[in-house]
Amino acid sequence: MQALVMEEIRRLQLREIDVPTETGPGEVKIAMKAVGICGSDLHFYLHGHIGPFWVKEPMILGHEGAGQIVAVGEGVTNLKVGDRVAMEPGIPDWTSRASQLGLYNLDPAVRFWATPPVHGCLVPEIVHPANLTFKLPDGVSYQEGAFVEPLAVGMQAVNKAHILPGQTAVVLGAGTIGMMVALAALAAGVSRVIMTDVQKEKLAIAGGYAGIVPVNVSEVKAADRVRELTDGWGADVVFEASGSPHAFKGIFDLVCPGGCVVLVGMPPAEVALDVVGAQIKEARIETIFRYANVYPRTIDLLGSGKIDLKPLISRTFPFAESVAAFEFAAQGSPEVVKTQIVF
Known part of the structure; x- marks a missing residue:
């Protein structure tokens, strides 16, 4: 599947790469619709690492995402094909001590999108756990849905x-x-x-x-x-x-x-x-370190209309121009708050 791949520092490429496509039990397959470019994405792109996390091999970027479900795995009952969703990008070990205490964001084994060596979501389709996938209200667009991740912070x-x-x-x-x-x-x-x-x-x-x-x-x-x-x-x-x-x-x-x-x-x-x-x-x-147990309330808050995120979407690029989107975002123009990529 074609994806935006960081090959090395300051070099991105849209190219074919092997990603999981089979939907297993408890999982859903999502067609991506909008992805925000985060400061951490830019930091990996420009510097190759954040703290102890070094990009040592090609990696798909992106972790602020929203999309539409195109397949559901065995045992998934709370979501269906066609649902518009936002995805929480950190996948912990649910049996860990941190997770059992409700602190799953602090689980040392958490696999977080676009944090080496874990691939991100700047790819047309992605498979994700259903329990970390949340329906968007009808009045919330995909681009606003891609804001759920930073708003959760x-x-x-x-x-x-x-x-x-x-x-x-x-x-x-x-x-x-x-x-x-x-x-x-x-x-x-x-x-x-x-x-x-x-x-x-x-x-x-x-x-x-x-x-x-x-x-x-x-x-x-x-x-x-x-x-x-x-x-x-x-x-x-x-x-x-x-x-x-x-x-x-x-x-x-x-x-x-x-x-x-x-x-x-x-x-x-x-x-x-x-x-x-x-x-x-x-x-x-x-x-704080990321977030835990706040995605449903964050989405409900967006659905209530009490927060307007539209003024913060500064520039939108199509997926085919993802490299240009990162080059634009990396300029750090002071009038730019959020750059997004849409599919």
Whole structure:
């Protein structure tokens, strides 16, 4: 089957490659309809690795996907041919201790799409476990369905924050994940999200959403603006979603006494953390790694119409132009939030 294959660093090719096509018990076969290009896809493409995960042999990219079921395996009763679906891309060992504790995202044996050596979903058809495949509501398009994966990251972060209605949140970073965290936080009931970045184009997109207050930290200090907007108290929750090492300097100046800091973005190297700054506020520190048990609620939230993702789809390419799509996304244009590939 033809797929988008990463051959080596900075070299992609649309070519034939052997992929599983038989639908086994408990599995479904899905015709892909839309796939988003994630920052991790770009990182593998540009650098060849993320942390300990190195691309050592040709690999199909893509893990943000939606499609339509074309076959169902034995024992599958909750899905049928023709269903429009989004797929959770991490397949754990369901008998592992982590999975039995409900922490299947932390299972060391998890097989996650487009994480070496596991192939991703930028291929016309894919076979996937039915219990990790979820129906999309009629009002949710395939392109919006491909957003379920990054939005699930935002939902996981909000879960860890234990948000209360009316609270104030800060989101550091206005990229795709920052936007997902902000929209999930607003849906969870925060009164406003103060979103920081240095790119005015992305801040302009964020500012188009009711409840998001954009702050350009190349012009004003984040702590000064947060103090101004909270009468000197600080934010109830601070989400670090940029992954920038610079974001950790002064991060506890943003949070209120007894507040929470949720670490979402992954820095490329070790960072210094102001432990005393956290202690004197008794700030709670939470971390997330992907997500677990949030896909159904994420899809229901999209179906409710309370989140509009359409303004975040910056550019769409047909599958035949997948290489050009990655070259475009790799440019990192500040006005681009999400690039998607459609079949």
